[in-house]
Structure formats: C-alpha cells, structure tokens
Amino acid sequence: MKKKDIQPIRDGYGNALIELGKTNPNVLVLDADLSTSTRTNWFAKKFPERFIDVGIAEQNMVDIAAGLSIEGKIPFVTTYGVFVCGRAFDQIRNTVCYSNLNVKIVGSHGGISVGPDGGSHQAIEDIALMRILPHMTVVVPCDHHQAYKATLAMAEMIGPAYLRLAREATAAITDENSAFKIGKAQVLTEGDDCAVFFAGTIGDEVMKAVEMLHKKKMYPTVINMHTIKPIDKKCIIQYAKKFGKIMTIEEHLQAGGLGSAIAEVLVEHYPVKVKMLAIFDRFGESGQPGVLLDAFGLSADKISKKIEQFITEP
Amino acid sequence: MKKIECSNELRHKAEEIRYDIISMIAEAGSGHPGGTLSAADIGTVLFFNEMNYDPANPQWEGRDRFILSKGHVAPLFYTLLAHAGFFNRSELMTLRKYKSRLQGHPVSYMLPGVEVSTGSLGQGLSIASGIALACKMDKKFYRVFTLLGDGELQEGQIWEAAMFAAYRKLDNLCAIVDRNHLQIDGNTEDVLALEPLQAKWNAFGWHTIMINGHNISAILDAFREFNEVVNKPTLIIAKTVKGKGVSFMEDQAGWHGKAPKDDEVIQALSEIKARMDA
Numbered sequence: 001m002k003k004k005d006i007q008p009i010r011d012g013y014g015n016a017l018i019e020l021g022k023t024n025p026n027v028l029v030l031d032a033d034l035s036t037s038t039r040t041n042w043f044a045k046k047f048p049e050r051f052i053d054v055g056i057a058e059q060n061m062v063d064i065a066a067g068l069s070i071e072g073k074i075p076f077v078t079t080y081g082v083f084v085c086g087r088a089f090d091q092i093r094n095t096v097c098y099s100n101l102n103v104k105i106v107g108s109h110g111g112i113s114v115g116p117d118g119g120s121h122q123a124i125e126d127i128a129l130m131r132i133l134p135h136m137t138v139v140v141p142c143d144h145h146q147a148y149k150a151t152l153a154m155a156e157m158i159g160p161a162y163l164r165l166a167r168e169a170t171a172a173i174t175d176e177n178s179a180f181k182i183g184k185a186q187v188l189t190e191g192d193d194c195a196v197f198f199a200g201t202i203g204d205e206v207m208k209a210v211e212m213l214h215k216k217k218m219y220p221t222v223i224n225m226h227t228i229k230p231i232d233k234k235c236i237i238q239y240a241k242k243f244g245k246i247m248t249i250e251e252h253l254q255a256g257g258l259g260s261a262i263a264e265v266l267v268e269h270y271p272v273k274v275k276m277l278a279i280f281d282r283f284g285e286s287g288q289p290g291v292l293l294d295a296f297g298l299s300a301d302k303i304s305k306k307i308e309q310f311i312t313e314p
Numbered sequence: 315m316k317k318i319e320c321s322n323e324l325r326h327k328a329e330e331i332r333y334d335i336i337s338m339i340a341e342a343g344s345g346h347p348g349g350t351l352s353a354a355d356i357g358t359v360l361f362f363n364e365m366n367y368d369p370a371n372p373q374w375e376g377r378d379r380f381i382l383s384k385g386h387v388a389p390l391f392y393t394l395l396a397h398a399g400f401f402n403r404s405e406l407m408t409l410r411k412y413k414s415r416l417q418g419h420p421v422s423y424m425l426p427g428v429e430v431s432t433g434s435l436g437q438g439l440s441i442a443s444g445i446a447l448a449c450k451m452d453k454k455f456y457r458v459f460t461l462l463g464d465g466e467l468q469e470g471q472i473w474e475a476a477m478f479a480a481y482r483k484l485d486n487l488c489a490i491v492d493r494n495h496l497q498i499d500g501n502t503e504d505v506l507a508l509e510p511l512q513a514k515w516n517a518f519g520w521h522t523i524m525i526n527g528h529n530i531s532a533i534l535d536a537f538r539e540f541n542e543v544v545n546k547p548t549l550i551i552a553k554t555v556k557g558k559g560v561s562f563m564e565d566q567a568g569w570h571g572k573a574p575k576d577d578e579v580i581q582a583l584s585e586i587k588a589r590m591d592a
C-alpha cells in the first residue's frame with residue numbers, strides 16, 4: 001500500500017449521498033437528530049429540500065420512510081445502528097420487510113470501536129437482527145471506498161437493505177478502483193495456509209495481522225464478506241474445500257453474526273471446523289477504540305496470534 | 315369509481331358490508347368482529363363516497379391512499395375492496411385460509427388495493443404521513459386516509475407521527491379514530507385512559523372533528539370539513555359502538571377477537587338482513 005489512506009467509513013457514506021443527490025432525484029435522506037455523526041448533514045446542506053430530520057423518533061422515521069418508498073422515493077434512513085435496529089425493529093420487520101419496501105436503513109456506529117460512549121451506543125447485534133429478516137439485504141463495507149460504492153449500489157437495487165457503518169477512522173484496504181458487487185465476496189489476498197473471512201472495518205486490523213504473519217512466512221487467504229445477506233455460498237464452500245477449515249473475524253456478537261452466517265452454509269453443504277473470532281455473549285464498554293479492540297481480542301496483534309494458532313494447530 | 319351520494323343507499327351498503335363481514339369471519343372460524351363492525355359505516359362512506367380510486371387500475375397515480383392502521387379489522391377492508399370491484403366477492407370466503415390472498419392481517423404484495431402490510435398496531439399514521447409528505451414533495455393532490463383504533467393510540471409512535479404530521483403541515487392527511495372505547499383487556503379508560511382525547515390532538519396541532527361514527531351524514535360532513543382545512547392534518551374522532559349492528563356483540567370486549575358460531579351466526583345475519591330489508 002502506498003500512502004496511508006485513513007478515513008471513517010461514514011465519510012464514504014456521506015460522500016456517496018452527495019453523489020446520489022446529484023444523480024438520483026428520488027433519493028431522500030432521513031435522520032433522527034444525529035446528522036453530524038452520521039454525515040447526513042453533508043447531504044442536508046446541499047439538498048435541504050430532500051433531507052428530513054424527524055427528530056428523536058426512530059420508529060416514526062422508519063415508517064415515514066416506508067410511506068415515502070410506496071410513492072417511489074428511495075429513502076436512506078440513518079442513525080446509530082443500535083437505535084434503528086433495536087428501537088425500530090418491529091417497524092423494519094412488519095412494515096418495511098413484510099411489505100418488501102424499497103427502504104435503505106443505515107446504521108452508523110457498528111461495533112465496539114465506537115469507543116468511549118460505551119455499550120449503549122455500540123451496535124454489536126445489528127447484523128444478527130437484520131440478516132434474519134426475509135427480503136432484507138445486509139451490507140457491511142470494510143472502508144470508506146467500499147462504503148461509497150455500497151451506498152450507490154444500494155440505491156440501484158430494489159428492496160429493503162441494511163448498511164452497517166462504523167465511527168472510527170480506519171485505513172482503506174481497498175481503493176477507488178476495486179470492484180464491488182452486492183453478494184460477491186472479495187478476496188483481498190491469496191495464501192496457502194488458511195482462509196480467513198471477515199466483515200467490516202475490522203478488516204484494517206486483519207490486514208495488519210496478515211502483514212505480521214508474512215514476516216513469519218505464514219500466508220492466509222483473506223476474504224472480505226462485505227455482503228452478509230445474500231451470502232456468497234460458492235465462495236465459502238470453495239475455500240472450505242480448499243483448506244478443510246475456516247476462520248471468521250467480526251466486530252459483532254458471535255450469535256447471529258458473520259461467523260454464524262458462514263457456519264449455517266457450511267453445516268448444510270460442506271461441514272468443516274469454523275473458528276470464530278467475535279464478541280461472546282456480552283455487551284461492549286467504554287474505552288479508546290484501540291484499547292477495546294485489544295481487550296476483546298480483535299486487535300491486529302491478537303488476531304495475528306489467533307490466525308497463527310489456527311494455522312499451526314492440527 | 316361511481317360514488318354513492320344518497321345517505322340511505324350508503325346506509326344500505328354498510329349493512330351489506332356487515333353481512334359479508336359476519337359471513338366471512340364465521341367461515342374462517344376466527345377473526346375480529348368487534349372493531350370491524352364499529353368501523354363499517356366509516357369505511358363504507360370512505361370507499362363509496364369520499365375516496366377516488368380505480369379498481370381496474372389499483373396503482374393509478376391520482377388515487378387517494380388508504381392505510382388500515384388497525385390491521386386486525388382486515389375483514390372490513392377486504393369486504394370494501396371486493397364491493398368496490400378490486401376482486402370477486404366470492405373470494406371473501408377464503409379469509410385466513412392457506413394460500414388465500416386474504417391473510418389474517420392485510421399483506422400488500424398479495425392483494426391489490428392494499429398499499430402496505432399492517433397488523434402491528436401504531437404504525438399506520440407514520441406510514442400515511444410519509445405518503446402525504448411524498449405527495450406534497452411531488453406537488454400532487456391526492457389525499458391520504460388512515461383508520462386507527464382507539465386502543466392503538468396508546469402506542470408511543472402514534473404521538474411521534476402526530477407531531478411530525480402537524481409540524482409538516484400535512485393537510486392532505488386525514489386520520490379517523492374508531493372511538494369504540496374498547497380494547498382487548500377492557501375499556502380504554504380503565505386500561506390506560508385516553509381522555510381528554512380531542513384536547514390532546516388539538517394541542518398537537520391537529521384540526522379535530524368529533525362525530526357519531528354511525529351517522530352517515532355526520533361522516534359525510536366530517537370529510538367535507540377535512541377537505542376545507544389548510545395547513546393542518548385532520549383527525550376525526552368517530553364515536554362508535556364496538557360490534558355495532560349485532561345486538562349481542564355490541565359494547566362487549568369479549569367480541570373483539572372471536573368468531574360467532576352456529577346460532578350466533580344465524581342471529582347476527584338475520585338482524586343485519588332485517589335492516590337491509592326494512
């Protein structure tokens with residue numbers, strides 16, 4: 001990698017919305033009093049007549065968006081992941097998904113890397129909640145470039161979709177030219193020692209871990225599962241066959257997250273051992289993002305040790 | 315859509331609707347007769363006098379939108395749609411059966427005329443507000459109607475939407491509350507009191523109208539008044555009797571979600587028939 005390209009992925013979202021503002025008159029943006037944090041204020045400044053701040057009322061926001069989508073609008077409903085997926089779950093389930101409406105739900109502040117705000121603000125169950133819903137698409141981009149492309153792609157597809165963002169500035173591990181297609185996993189590096197699947201900005205830590213492993217002459221294959229639903233079964237099965245075991249890494253509860261989604265595929269089609277690095281049946285807590293990631297076993301250092309163990313264990 | 319102008323004819327139509335409602339719930343063996351019957355007169359006036367739509371073209375852009383927020387009274391909605399010509403009346407007897415388009419609560423992608431799936435209470439006013447806002451953004455002139463239960467008003471989201479619609483001056487939005495005073499566990503004033511209800515909505519910035527929800531001309535007048543209001547959404551509080559039109563169901567919380575059986579069906583239908591023939 002050349003110069004370090006470090007930016008929060010919510011910036012990619014904010015920029016993509018501006019692009020959509022210019023190119024797609026049907027795109028509207030809704031927020032619930034967090035427009036600075038979520039970057040929807042960039043869109044609001046440029047397209048005030050197409051920005052709707054509903055106030056601190058997430059349930060209303062989701063159903064307002066439902067109504068707008070019925071009339072052909074493409075609403076991007078945005079707030080912290082915890083609040084939209086939790087507070088408005090019934091609205092997402094019973095109105096948006098059950099009616100199969102073209103509503104885009106964007107949860108910023110996914111994962112423990114949200115940091116000092118603590119467990120109440122760190123969405124670590126959002127992927128589980130969204131991926132279980134019929135009709136729903138779930139996308140978890142890894143960096144600001146991918147968040148940009150994922151936002152544009154979500155506007156193109158028809159139907160409900162969830163986009164998970166994160167707060168921290170993280171290093172880009174793709175660039176503006178990398179291909180992105182919803183539902184198509186992205187192999188970031190090929191190696192002969194094992195296969196590691198991850199989703200989200202934790203990819204920054206994963207790629208740093210891989211660099212550390214290269215120094216030890218260990219070469220994992222790393223796959224970015226930016227789409228959790230529909231999941232790329234072919235890719236999962238292909239690498240399960242190649243290595244006979246799989247490792248998954250995510251900033252999410254183990255229950256219902258990426259690892260679970262991959263395990264569901266493998267248990268049915270090609271059972272192999274799945275080693276999951278995730279958060280295990282607990283809430284997040286306050287702290288600096290780096291400190292938290294390390295404490296939860298998700299820093300580059302800890303990840304590299306786990307991968308090494310995974311490669312060397314019988 | 316050919317409108318029925320005469321109050322007597324509308325009254326007769328409402329009884330036809332009631333007749334089909336009882337028949338279909340009886341056939342299904344389950345369903346919600348109480349709130350279905352209490353809203354039958356309002357629904358009839360809406361569908362056969364007030365609203366513009368085209369059953370041959372359910373997605374016609376200029377149609378007025380109707381959102382059944384209290385989705386459990388689906389049998390009323392289905393009967394209105396069938397009588398309006400969206401599908402054949404015979405299909406009503408498939409209610410709640412496997413493979414039927416007439417699900418226990420309305421599902422939009424199954425049945426023409428249903429804008430959105432409902433069944434989880436408290437959401438219709440928000441959805442209707444979203445539609446009304448889109449209408450304003452697009453500088454169109456259709457109107458949005460939504461039917462709410464009174465117990466349903468206990469949902470917090472209703473009040474989020476109440477603030478939103480008033481703040482956004484959605485004068486193309488008309489919500490009707492079926493004020494039958496009953497919810498499942500009893501009288502609304504005993505479970506979680508709603509009164510003073512009209513004052514609350516006034517305070518939220520709505521234009522409110524209080525009527526007898528079984529008086530056809532009062533319902534007609536209320537919609538006429540709604541059409542004159544500018545810069546405010548309208549709430550019609552329709553005072554009704556739950557189970558209206560079937561003597562043994564009237565004002566009985568127990569008939570909220572129970573189908574009549576055998577003799578009950580015969581009696582209910584004969585009471586309705588007697589009024590139709592009178």
Ligand SMILES: Cc1ncc(C[n+]2csc(CCOP(=O)(O)OP(=O)(O)O)c2C)c(N)n1
Pocket residue numbers: 348349350384386433434435436462463464465466467492494496497498556570
């Ligand atoms: C969110 C939600 N909670 C609970 C229910 C179960 N439920 C169905 S009908 C009903 C009572 C509704 O009372 P009201 O709104 O007064 O309706 P009506 O009297 O017109 O039948 C309840 C609690 C539901 N459908 N949705």
Ligand SMILES: [Mg+2]
Pocket residue numbers: 349463464465492493494495496497
């Ligand atoms: Mg009631």
